[in-house]
Amino acid sequence: MSRxxxxxxxxxxxxxxxxxxxxxxxxxxxxxxTISLKRIQTSGDKILDVPLAKIGGKGLFVKEIxxxxxxxxxxLAVHSMKDVPTALPDxxxxxxxxxxxxxxxxxITRDGCRLDExxxxxxxxxxSLRRQAQLLHHRPDFVIEMLRGNLDTRLRKLREGQFDxxxxxxxxxxxxxxxxxxxxxxxxxxxxxxxxxxxxxxxxRRDDSFVRDVLARFEDRPTRITVTAERALLxxxxxxxxxxxxxxxxxxxxxxxxxxxxxxxxxxxVIRQHINGLAAEAHQLGTTLAERLLSAGxxxxxxxxxxxx
Numbered sequence: 164m165s166r167x168x169x170x171x172x173x174x175x176x177x178x179x180x181x182x183x184x185x186x187x188x189x190x191x192x193x194x195x196x197t198i199s200l201k202r203i204q205t206s207g208d209k210i211l212d213v214p215l216a217k218i219g220g221k222g223l224f225v226k227e228i229x230x231x232x233x234x235x236x237x238x239l240a241v242h243s244m245k246d247v248p249t250a251l252p253d254x255x256x257x258x259x260x261x262x263x264x265x266x267x268x269x270x271i272t273r274d275g276c277r278l279d280e281x282x283x284x285x286x287x288x289x290x291s292l293r294r295q296a297q298l299l300h301h302r303p304d305f306v307i308e309m310l311r312g313n314l315d316t317r318l319r320k321l322r323e324g325q326f327d328x329x330x331x332x333x334x335x336x337x338x339x340x341x342x343x344x345x346x347x348x349x350x351x352x353x354x355x356x357x358x359x360x361x362x363x364x365x366x367x368r369r370d371d372s373f374v375r376d377v378l379a380r381f382e383d384r385p386t387r388i389t390v391t392a393e394r395a396l397l398x399x400x401x402x403x404x405x406x407x408x409x410x411x412x413x414x415x416x417x418x419x420x421x422x423x424x425x426x427x428x429x430x431x432x433v434i435r436q437h438i439n440g441l442a443a444e445a446h447q448l449g450t451t452l453a454e455r456l457l458s459a460g461x462x463x464x465x466x467x468x469x470x471x472x
Contacts, residue, residue, distance in 0.1 A: 166196060166373065167196075167199065168196065168198045168199075168374065169198070169199055169200075169201050169238050169239075170198050170199070170201065170237065170239050170240065171200075171201050171203050171236075171240040171241075172200055172203065172241055173203065173205055173228070174203070176315060177313065177335045178241070179200070180339055183200065185261065186198045186200065188381060189378075192377075193377050196377065201231075203228050204227070205226065205228060224242070224246040225240075225247055225366075228366075229251075232255055232366065232367065232368060233252060233255065238368075238374055239258075239367040240367070241363055242364045243334075243335075243362075243364075244257075244359035244360075244394075245332075245357045245358055247359070249394050254369055255366055257364040257365065257366050258365060258366070258367045258369075258374065258375050258379075259364070259365040259378035259381050259382050260362060260363070260364055260386045261362075261363050261381050261383055262386055263334075263361045263385075263386040263389070264333075264334035264337055264362075265337055266333075266356045266362075266411060267348045267349060267351060267354070267361075268331070269330065269333035269346075269348055270328055270330055270345070270346050270347040270349055271329050271331065271345060271346050272347075273321055273322070273324065273326070273328065276346070277346060278302075278328075278349065279302075281302075284304055284305070284306055285304075285306065286305075286308055287305050287306070287307055287308070287327065287328045287329065287330060288310030288321065288325070288328070288329040288330075289307060289329065289330045290310055290311045291330075291357065292405070292407045292428055293355075293407045293408065293409050294354060295307045295407070296426035296427065296428055296429070296433070297354045297355065297407070297424075297426065297430065297433070298354070299431075300426065300430035300431070300433050301353055301430075303430065308326065310329055314331065314335055314341070317329055317331065318344065328346075330354070332356075332360050333348055333361070355409035355410065355411055355423075355435070356409060357409060358393045358396070358397045358402075358408065358409070358410050359393050359394060362386055364390075365378055365381070385414045388412070388414055389412035390412075392419060392421050392448050392449040393410040393411070393421070393449060395445070395446040395447070395448070395449025395450050396421070396449035397410065397453075398453075399449070399453035399454065400453050400457070401465075402465075405469070406425070406464075406465060406469075407424075408423075408425055409424040410422065410424070410452075412445075417442050417443075418439060418441070418442065419439065419440055419448055421439075421448055421449065422437050423436055423437075423456055424436075424456070425456050425457075425460075425464055426464065427464050432460070434459045434464065436452055436455045436456050436459060437452075438451060438452045
């Protein structure tokens with residue numbers, strides 16, 4: 164199966180590392196296959212001084228890459244699934260979901276103290292309204308400040324004393340081998356993760372049968388099932404970076420367990436629901452849980468945030 168493919172990636176250290184990992188695995192699985200990387204700068208990488216919620220949300224990290232896929236400039240692309248909108252452009256699909264990394268949030272503090280040991284009024288850096296809402300719900304005394312940029316930049320700002328602590332996705336730190344930076348893994352009971360956090364998605368043209376066959380060898384069924392449920396919940400809630408929405412699914416045998424959350428930005432109202440069901444019904448379970456969240460008061464929170472009250 165001798166053929167050369169071009170894989171598109173964002174240029175950050177983490178994005179390139181993830182793409183190189185996929186590149187190596189696929190070349191191991193398919194003898195004769197060669198894959199070269201093409202770095203593509205996205206709008207989300209260019210605008211670093213404004214919260215994502217104010218500039219269009221997570222789709223800003225994939226648009227230019229998807230344009231390159233549609234034009235044939237590249238053959239496949241690796242995304243962090245939490246950055247991928249639930250609606251994809253016509254002609255494209257997530258053809259492969261590899262095994263998932265740790266989905267939890269990670270706390271990194273300047274002096275090594277754990278979350279509940281932080282002083283009153285501690286300054287915590289994060290770019291996520293989801294994290295902000297849950298942290299303020301747990302500790303209303305925290306001061307949450309915007310933190311964007313790649314992992315190196317965020318860690319540097321912490322060391323410079325701009326924050327007492329920062330919260331990042333554990334998956335990125337673990338993939339880079341930076342586990343030692345983590346002060347504490349935040350339990351999902353305290354900080355429910357972002358939709359599909361820790362999972363990668365490999366996007367390609369839907370009608371590219373060669374790439375589809377290659378990627379089928381790297382597909383991880385449990386990760387596909389859990390990510391499907393979480394993304395179905397997000398799709399039903401019409402959520403994006405503007406709304407504190409979270410979900411986390413676990414697969415135990417053929418049983419799927421899904422937790423979901425909608426919160427106000429200030430963390431004063433948190434609606435959280437849980438559902439169990441069959442793995443084969445992952446999409447429906449996500450939709451059903453979203454309906455329960457809406458009925459329990461999530462609809463009021465969403466209308467207020469979107470200004471539709």
